[in-house]
Amino acid sequence: MxxxxxxxxxxxxxxxxxxxxxxxxxxxxxxxxxxxxxxxxxxxxxxxNRAARQLRRQKAETIGFIIPSISKRFNEPFFMEFISGMGEELSGKNYDLLISNVNTHDAELNLYHRWVNSRKVDGFILNRIRKHDWRVNFLSKSGIPFVALGKSQDGIDYPFVRIEAADEYLLLMQHVQKNGFSQFAFIGGPTDLVNQIDRLKWFRSATKKCGIEVPRDRIISTDMTSMGGYEATSALLKSLTPPDAILCVNDEAAFGALHAAREHGLTVGTKIAVAGFDGIQDSLHAEPPLTTLDIPVADIARQLAGMLLELLNGRQLESREIVIRPALVTRGSTGG
Amino acid sequence: MxxxxxxxxxxxxxxxxxxxxxxxxxxxxxxxxxxxxxxxxxxxxxxxNRAARQLRRQKAETIGFIIPSISKRFNEPFFMEFISGMGEELSGKNYDLLISNVNTHDAELNLYHRWVNSRKVDGFILNRIRKHDWRVNFLSKSGIPFVALGKSQDGIDYPFVRIEAADEYLLLMQHVQKNGFSQFAFIGGPTDLVNQIDRLKWFRSATKKCGIEVPRDRIISTDMTSMGGYEATSALLKSLTPPDAILCVNDEAAFGALHAAREHGLTVGTKIAVAGFDGIQDSLHAEPPLTTLDIPVADIARQLAGMLLELLNGRQLESREIVIRPALVTRGSTGG
DNA sequence: ATATTTTTCCTAAACGTTTAGGTAAATTAT
DNA sequence: ATAATTTACCTAAACGTTTAGGAAAAATAT
Structure with missing residues (x-):
């Protein structure tokens, strides 16, 4: 005792x-x-005693993060970096991080409800925002503070971090084009994901500026896993007019694309170019090392946690919108 | 409200x-x-209200997991699978999972102390157990329930899951040997890690049974990251008598080994064999796909969480020791 | 010397549950 | 018909903090 x-x-x-x-x-x-x-x-x-203090202060000093049920593979390195970043910021400020993962949409809904109504957490950090996101609507209605990586289009005002990469996407495409590739394809994610919408938009805008035509069937939607990238690439390469430059919505999908390309006997970097997005650590050790648009995932998570803490302490945020630009990291997978 | x-x-x-x-x-x-x-x-x-209920019941209905400070890279996919497994088991039983990560040993010690004394969690799940583990000693002294992946040698009795792979390691080595490789090396982790001790022991016992000599300098200690595996392999390959079969303590290190081998102009699977341990998902998409001893990480985490819940509910455990055997998955990295 | 302010500490209530220790009403046993 | 038991509910205390509203003592002002 x-x-x-x-x-x-x-x-x-x-x-x-x-x-x-x-x-x-x-x-x-x-x-x-x-x-x-x-x-x-x-x-x-x-x-x-935390319970006593919480009860009296009406504060949990705890932040909630629920791994979205859409991610069938929770081992995505992305999430680990994200969690790591949040945890670092929070534990330094004596806040704790409550995490859960759920398998179904109903369970997810239920969990948000439970955590809000039982006052188990003071606020939420969201991830993988969708164009219309019920979490944003629910939390906003509940009046509980939250921040997110990505802005939904529900007309709800909340502090967020977003990624802006139109220029960098153009740089990437020019780099790939300069190395002799011209038949572009885009391996994307679920169509209502803000990430997907943005990245595809940048892809399209870059193709336009580079004077590149991309047939409809070269733009594919996957679940953003390496298996998804593998399957999509295999299908693309079997078509009559296979692409020779595959840009992926994230690094994981790109890993699968690399695998599929090699399996088709194509030397990546010479016969075909592949690039990812996110810049997760293992992208360096892929074969060949993966060209990617690197975003500082842990740092973004840290910033989000910091914003949320400001909100919870009733302080005014310096800015309710933080824009992150990725860095183009060119490696062997696009021809050096 | x-x-x-x-x-x-x-x-x-x-x-x-x-x-x-x-x-x-x-x-x-x-x-x-x-x-x-x-x-x-x-x-x-x-x-x-959770705080009120906790205060009155003297139970937090929350489990703690602190990502060991020795893992410099928290994005290790292993942890994500582990967290996912725990979360699944716990959220189904209305328990929550409190997670934190710390950068220094002092911060880690402090956090355990805080969580125990503030009654923030009812029990702990441990990972990456060391031969002599202060966490085991501390929690045991505190009288707070805990379970772990791995058994420390502190003479303290606690429920745990352990991996037994002596036979499987022999199978792996025979498979590699049969494919024509004979100069073995072992890329390990920190020497006081139970994982490392066990796996090196199995490696040694297998070499003995296969009649293989392994010079001292072919056994290397790393931080178990892909970068660590990369550096260790680079060094090995530069030596006068480079190995042609590299067995790694985990898949992450093996990814780095693959990269280093390719960089040295060696075709993995033909000129050199590489194998990992853990069977994380991306091992399939490595180049070449990685031979590994596959353990069901998420499932182990689930079982650990289940054991802890039994403890917390005062029920008798069926067994205080669960033994998991990995499955040998042979892929291209060891010559098919 | 008295009045005012400041410093330092205290008592007691409150946060929202759960539960020990009841009691009246209904049922069953004798 | 009365006693004993069971059923269904209640009152009030407790969990360990924090804090509003004081109050005595000390310092300062008049």
Whole structure:
């Protein structure tokens, strides 16, 4: 049974009030007393009971993150980097991170509901935003603070980080074109994902500027896993007019594309170009190393967590919109 | 402001006691009343306040998982699969998963202390166990329940899952040998990691049975990242007597080994063999696809979470030790 | 010397549950 | 018909904090 505030107070023969105020750094306690309290509390290993504090303060000091049920493969490295970034920012500020993953849409809905209504978390961080996102609507209606990577088009105002890569996509395409590839294809994700919508838009705008025609059937929708990328690429390469430059919505899909291309006997970087998006760590060790548009995932997560903390502490945000631009990293998969 | 139990009671003109007992399924409330209560509670969107319930029940209904500070790269896919498995088991049982990651040993120690003493979690799940593990000692002394993947040698009794792969390692080595490779090397992890100790032991025992000599300098210790595997392999291949069969302590290191081998102009599968351990999903899409000893990571995590829940509910465990055997998956990286 | 302000600490209530220890009403046993 | 038991509910205390509203003591102002 852990030490309570009463134990500390008794030991020093003072009231619990004084202990509480001393530890929380209020100035209505004498310096001498404060020091004594802090020292004693440390010695006794006293840590405030979270449940009691939460109940009284009506704050959970906990942030919720629910891994979207659409991601069938939770092992996507992307999420691990994201979690890592949030965790770093939060644990430094004495906040905790509550995580769950669910398999069905109903379970996901239920969990949001439970966490909101049981006051288990003070706010949420969202990911993989969709064009119309029920989570955004639900949380907004609940009045619980949240931030997200990506802006949904539900007309709801919330702080977010978004990625802007129109220029970088053009650079990528010019680079690929310069290396002798011209038959472009785009391996994308679910069509209502904001990521997908943006990236496809940048792809299209870049093709236009480069004077490239892309037939309809060269734009494919996958589940953004390496298996999805593998299958889509295999199909593309079997067609009568196979592409020789495959741009993927994320690195994972690109890994699958690399595999499929090699399986078709194509030397990637020479006969065919492949590029990804996100810049996850293993992209460097792919064969050949993967050209990608690198975004600082952990850093974005850290920033999101930081924004949410500002919100929770009632402070004004410097900016409710943060724009991140990726860095084009050219490697062997597009011909050096 | 969410609905409280008092709101529900007032609405029905009964006491909060009756609402509480009805919702918790005790039999000292009339069936008719119970139904009414449940219906009304649902309609009003009532979910018990977690802090209040925790305070009164002295249970957090939350499990803690702290990503070990030794993993410099949190994006290791292994952890994501592990988290996914725990989360699945827990959320099904109405438990939540509290996650944090820390950068230093001190921060890690501090966090365990905080979570234990603030009663923020009811139990822990541990990972990456070391031969002598302060976490095991600390939690055992605290009297808080925990389970782990791996058994430390501190003479402390706790429920755990362990991997047994002596036979499978022999199979792997025979397979590699049969494909014409004979100069073995082992790229391992930190020397006090139970994983490392076990896997190196199996490697050594297999070499003995196969009549293979392995010089001291062919056994290397890394940080188990792809970069670590890359650097270790590069160094090995530059030596006067380079190996032609590299077995790695995990898949991530093996990815780096593949990269280094290719960079040295060696065709993996023909000139050199590489194998991993864990069977993470991307091992299939490596070039060439990676031979590995596949363990069901998510499933192990699920089982660990299940064991911990049994402990927390005061039930007797069927078995305090669960043994998992990996499956040898042979792919191109060892010559098909 | 008295009045005012400041400093330092205290008492007691509150947060929203759960539950020990009841009691009246209904049922069953004698 | 009365006693004993069971059923269905209630009141009030407790969990461990934080904090509003004081109050005594000390310092400062008049």
């Amino acid at each position: 852990p030490t309570t505030i009463r134990d500390v107070a008794q030991k020093l023969n003072i009231s619990v009030y004084t202990v509480s105020r001393a530890l929380d750094g209020y100035d209505d306690v004498a310096d001498q007393t404060r020091e004594l309290v802090i020292e004693t509390a440390n010695k006794m290993g006293y840590v405030p | 969410p609905t409280t139990i008092r709101d529900v009671a007032q609405k029905l003109n009964i006491s909060v006691y009756t609402v509480s007992r009805a919702l918790d399924g005790y039999d000292d409330v009339a069936d008719q009343t119970r139904e009414l209560v449940i219906e009304t509670a649902n309609k009003m969107g009532y979910v018990p």
